[in-house]
Amino acid sequence: MTGFGAVSASADPSVAGIPTGAVSPDGSRITGVEKIDDHSIRLQVHSAAMDKTFPVDVVRPADTSRPRPVLYLLNGADGGEGLASWQAQTDIPKFMADKNANLVIPVGGPFSYYADWIKDDPALGRNKWKTYLTEELPPLIDAALGTNGVNAIAGISTAGTTVLTMPMAKPGLYKAVAAYSGCAQTSDKLGTAFVKSVVGMGGGDVENMWGPPGSPEWLENDAYINAEKLRGLDLYLSSGDGSPGKYDTVDGRAEQLGGGRTQIDGDDNQLGVETLINQIAVGGAIEAVTNFCTRNMQQRLDSLGIPATFRYASGTHSWGYWQDEFKHSWPFLSRGMGLS
Template sequence: MRVTKKSRRLKALIGATTATVAALPAFFGAGVASAETPAQNDAEQIEASAQANGGTELVSAKPGNASNKMRLVVHSESMDRDIPLEVIRPADTSKPAPTLYLLNGAGGGEDAASWQRQTDIVTFFANKQVNVVTPMEGAFTYYTDWQKPDPALHGVNKWETFLTEELPPVIDSALGTTGENALAGISTSGTSVFNLAIAKPGLYNAVGAYSGCAGTADPVGQTYIQIVIGARGDADIENMWGPVDGPDWIAHDPIINAEKLRGTPLYVSTATGLPGPHDTLESKGINGNMVTLANQVIVGGIIEAATNECTHRLANRLAELQIPAQFDFKPAGTHSWGYWQDDLHNSWPMLAAAMNTPV
């Protein structure tokens, strides 16, 4: 290729411009054009601080798609695979903050039905002094320890072990937490949060359960679980807790084992299944689609009516045992995200107080 005088002049001009741009940070101050963003600096600090817990360890930390979001990957020793986590960081990362473990529903965040996609949690927690950690896996597992591997659900599932034994020490070291925790979940995870609290007393300072069915040893609760795991998850239900009506099903029934919840602040919510304020064509997620609205009102209404019945039984059981709990029985509402966002907002003062962090 022949180099002309014009091309040499152009190359010289480009070189001079590049040198000038490179010198700008020194002229205006290093903070203007820092080589790393605060989120990247946070990710590097997290990776440097993380300590392994046996074979469970932080694999990576990367900035998310918002300034206060991080994407962590933690390898689980019990499940022998990497688990992705969405993390919302506290308003002031220079100070220790508690951790809210916020669980997705049946899809485990592996589909579009996740807290991050369906609610305002990123902006809601933007000015809160708390870490919010959400596993983005665990579909149709009820976040419990399965007796047997299931090929339809990633094979080995030891979510109780991961969430109560393996993960918290890694999170505490990586994020520099206060060691104070709370736990909240929706729908199927509204069962899980009680069982996780029972499995590890004292780990969670408070529990929030939104539109869940606490019963697992009764026909209603068992039918609900069978639909979620068998029909939707295409998994073998007996791989989870063994034969239905077996001892493991009874051991995982928070209504039967309610005494083990004594001393843990509880916030429990449900609606009747009747159409409510978030069941309109203008509602978020409906976007004017009549078919979507009909599905939310009919299917979501039936599911919420079932969780309402379960929640009343839990309330009666706790009342019998004189175990205090805060119940929110809404007169209308379906099994859908608009109400769960409200539930999280409404329960936050209780969760924050339990974790000793400002509202």
């Protein structure tokens, strides 16, 4: 990947063929590699900007005989640190096992919007996730996995906002983008309220992220306002409408993972019912907002003559729908990465 500087690899022994000592000029580095199974590894990546080490889960391509592209897949509000993650709640890692792309799922950054915060936060600490995802992690991934330098990025919920701004921060880094149940607009009243509510859930002060609402940082991170910068990308955006759909029943939640209980249901059936009620009530309201935002973004892109694929369906702000949307978006992401 051009523009990042050389990444060196130490003589450390490798795990599953991955060198354990890749280091960037800025000091970011891979500090460890763990083999999970025949297709998957977990990297430990130290961020120089945040002075902290984070896990990164990787599903390797089916055929590693030549360099392959990378799909970065971001989690939602809690950064994948708990059970609300692609790994725990979907079969996407299994789905990707026979594809010829590296799937990279960073872990960390709860309630940060994967942004570069202007100040350290008493509750959420130092967040320089835009730097991490555009400057620090990609060259390390390219060096460690032997990629072909072609990338795509996808994400849900809060990350459905972020994945639209990452290509603006580093033009040319990503070729395709998929945003599921996100809200592109961040600087108007609706967008500001949405961002405030998410950051507040983690105890963070939103002014430590982008300053007072209306400041330049809020405008800079508004993909709706800056939509012209998305021209040339393969774009896929989707949202439910907030009404109960096929996964908003007890049986539907079990069907999501092939008939088993989802890991957030717990051992107590009552807990499962309470979680389902929350999914319908709270998840329905959130998804109604993201539906409004996504339709606004569609009008904005249409007005600029920027092609994009949009998909709408019934359903709430929950994992079964995101699993389906990822699979539906795969042909678009694949095309953007030059695989089809």
